[in-house]
Amino acid sequence: MRHWQSFKIISPEELQTMLQQQPALLLIDTLPAEHFNAIHLPGAVNACVYDMTFVNQINTLCRDSGAAIVLYGSSSNSLDSRTAAEKLIADGYSNISVLEGGIDHWRQSGLPLEGDTETAASLTDQYLLEDGSYKVSVPESRIFWIGRNPNSSHYGTVLFSGGNFTLHGSSIQGSLLVDMESIENINLKGDELEQVLITHLKSDDFFYVDVYPGARFDIPSGRLNNQAFPTVPNCELSGMLDLRGRQNHLNIEATVVQGGDGKLHLSSHFELDRTLWGIIYGSGKYYEHLGMHTVFDHISIELLVIAEKS
Template sequence: MVESKIGKEMSPEELHAWIDGKKTIYIIDVLKVDNFTKRHIPNAMNACVFEVTFIEQVKSITNNKDSIIVLYGSSNKSVDAATASEKLERNGYKYTYILKGGIEAWRSAGLTIEGEAVNEPVDPQTFLKLENRSYHVDTNQSAIEWRGRNPNTTHFGTVKIVNGKLAVRDGIITGMFEIDMDSIININLEGDELQPVLIAHLKSDDFFLTKIFPKAKFGINQAISVKKPYLSLPNYKVNGTLELRGIKVQQDFVATIVRTPEDDLVAEAHFDIDRTKWGVIYGSARFYEHLGMHLVFDLISFQVRIVAR
């Protein structure tokens, strides 16, 4: 038996020599099945490292922990094969090798690739790319969650977006959203007799005065991309104006935006506002003394999800 090797890198030329030499090895493509179908190394099999069943998929290829396995992913920018090697090591596999540079290195070396779309341009799907387009907000799939706090507890709930639109021009996003403040509900007190009391208080003149100001508006003045707009990190800086209780205040935050396979936009953002900027001063120690049990923290947290078609 050869010395145990875990995650040792090998070049495309070394792997090619092993294949030519009829060395008994298992070559495993660790990318998604659709990537594998489009392009893969000849005689490779597929086990997707992103799936929770990855180990079971490898076991269906070889359950022999002494097997020599060569793993490859997409390129030298991705740690997919290294992650696969670590998972296999933790499950007792002793001899895993990693094709350095993945299938892109194999292609660059001029070696054969098989599949249904070997010459199709490859998008690594790491950065956001937006095309000029107008969108309308899907109010059924979009949501705003709020969270307010006092020394004793945290209250949270939702408020509805009733309409909205977005436009992308040369990578810059603008838009407008209308929020129904009368739709505000509390969740954490559900079933408690205090729930309707809290909701009524939030709608009263102590807070959002929905009788006079039933709608709030948020306008995106300009949202611009960060330097490296990774899909899994906040990738846009949003400069906006929030109109609440008839008062307009600039509110900036960062958002994570992605395009779906259907070419919709999904945006997620998490940020705090200082409610007192909009005249919501109830319970604020900056404006009142001797508050006692009526003390309410000034910051309100929002989690916003926008789905735009």
């Protein structure tokens, strides 16, 4: 049940007056602890709304369901404090107010803050990617695959043999090299059918590894969107995939972030139509009366690429 109309919206000036007139007012910063420690409103205490224990934390801070509580979050673009208010009202609290515009509005109103504004500015949700050349870390990177038929599915991994990326502004170029000899199955691990499946995948029915031991994805024109939300892809990779001796254009969306160690982390999830690369075993587009040999055309692919600056 939603409780959008069950709490008051107050301005920074109204909150300032309330703090002066009501010494017992409980002011709650609903953001994560690292943000609170960097910067917060004077007199505020922290209870992060993203924590599963948020309501329990408030219960510990205040057992009086009628006590005056004011919640604030980040800005008018975030639902943090409103979500917190809904949770508390659902738990029985009745005197809840929310600071309009959060800490951003308070700051814009010229009202005092405690903490380090420079440190707080570094806690951005925007993608911050450093220009330069990066080399794929083979031990840390891999491809996860899932193949399916009408009755079951199999999944496993394939390893990279190398690769590189170059970032410059909003562009990303590079290549990924795949070791097709490294195909492994996970779901049949230890079963006698495990090796049967691997042998079949490496045969000319599928990836013909004896003749085509590697695959390559060349990316001459990738685009980065550094303003993307942190939970959606911020990168489009456009290039040519050379697989089983055939080349076809491939466009995929990916998420690229940079860790504190400077390494680039690229991840992507997509469906690959294997038949475009001549892998047609079990495909109803090419064969009839397949029965138990039917294999769906699409393979689910998850890329996890870690690259170090070179």
